[in-house]
Amino acid sequence: MxxxxxxxxxxxRLGAELRKLREAAGLKGREAAALLGxxxxxxxxxxxxxxxxxxxxxRQLAAHYSCTDTELIDALVVMATDRTSGWWEEYRxxxxxxxxxxxxxxxxxxxxxxxxxxxxxxxxQTEDYARAVFSYRVPELPADDLELRVRHRxxxxxxxxxxxxxxxxxxxxxxxxxxxxxxxxxxxAQLGRILEHSREEHVTVRVIPFDLDGFAGATSAMMYxxxxxxxxxxxxxxxxxGAGFIDSEAQLGAFRTLFRKVESVSLGPExxxxxxxxxxxxx
Numbered sequence: 001m002x003x004x005x006x007x008x009x010x011x012x013r014l015g016a017e018l019r020k021l022r023e024a025a026g027l028k029g030r031e032a033a034a035l036l037g038x039x040x041x042x043x044x045x046x047x048x049x050x051x052x053x054x055x056x057x058x059r060q061l062a063a064h065y066s067c068t069d070t071e072l073i074d075a076l077v078v079m080a081t082d083r084t085s086g087w088w089e090e091y092r093x094x095x096x097x098x099x100x101x102x103x104x105x106x107x108x109x110x111x112x113x114x115x116x117x118x119x120x121x122x123x124x125q126t127e128d129y130a131r132a133v134f135s136y137r138v139p140e141l142p143a144d145d146l147e148l149r150v151r152h153r154x155x156x157x158x159x160x161x162x163x164x165x166x167x168x169x170x171x172x173x174x175x176x177x178x179x180x181x182x183x184x185x186x187x188x189a190q191l192g193r194i195l196e197h198s199r200e201e202h203v204t205v206r207v208i209p210f211d212l213d214g215f216a217g218a219t220s221a222m223m224y225x226x227x228x229x230x231x232x233x234x235x236x237x238x239x240x241x242g243a244g245f246i247d248s249e250a251q252l253g254a255f256r257t258l259f260r261k262v263e264s265v266s267l268g269p270e271x272x273x274x275x276x277x278x279x280x281x282x283x
Contacts, residue, residue, distance in 0.1 A: 003050050009101035011049035014079040019047040025065040035064045053080050075228035098243050106159050111166050111226040113259050117173040129190045132182040169204040171266050184283050191280040206266035207275045220258050
């Protein structure tokens with residue numbers, strides 16, 4: 001079995017899900033290996049994503065682990081056998097791996113929920129806004145690297161602007177709409193872009209105004225990406241070392257509840273559109 005020189009987040013997730021099934025069955029790695037007629041090193045490599053796994057082997061493992069969730073098994077088979085070489089691969093070696101992992105995650109996402117408090121969601125950002133965000137990085141990026149990141153961010157919009165857009169809901173705090181990341185003209189254009197997207201059937205924009213009473217959820221920023229089945233959902237949150245992927249069932253459940261709470265106190269889509277238009281007129 002050939003070991004992969006680089007493990008993507010999607011490959012690691014597949015291995016992690018197979019490990020969860022094994023542990024739920026109460027089996028040690030060596031016991032799973034014995035059932036497969038192999039050694040524990042191979043099972044370990046599969047679970048860490050450093051080695052691939054065939055459809056037959058995924059189904060064999062699921063059977064040994066007494067997993068009866070056919071939808072989950074089928075979804076894991078797709079993860080194991082998918083050989084998609086997406087647009088993000090052109091950035092391989094040019095941008096850090098987390099950028100590519102995020103684009104691949106989005107490519108396979110079935111729906112998306114974003115909650116933002118300080119920045120306009122990336123899927124809505126104009127080039128000028130994104131460039132201003134990346135320009136603020138310390139240490140500063142070389143000009144070529146900065147433009148690569150802007151181009152990559154614009155390409156990620158395909159999930160809501162391409163031929164097969166996914167359902168997308170963005171809950172944005174008024175702070176993110178008022179902070180002038182760029183100059184006045186750039187911010188006016190940015191608000192206009194959000195309004196353009198809000199008119200698309202698959203996009204829902206909701207705003208949390210400053211004057212909302214009793215709102216203590218300012219730490220609940222998230223990107224919630226729906227998987228092929230709920231167990232394969234993923235939450236992405238910004239961290240000092242880069243984007244962090246969260247996929248434990250308990251935490252996913254907590255973030256689903258958190259999103260519902262934040263969504264429930266936000267303005268409705270029509271009110272939010274009116275709110276953004278008023279802000280744009282103030283600029």
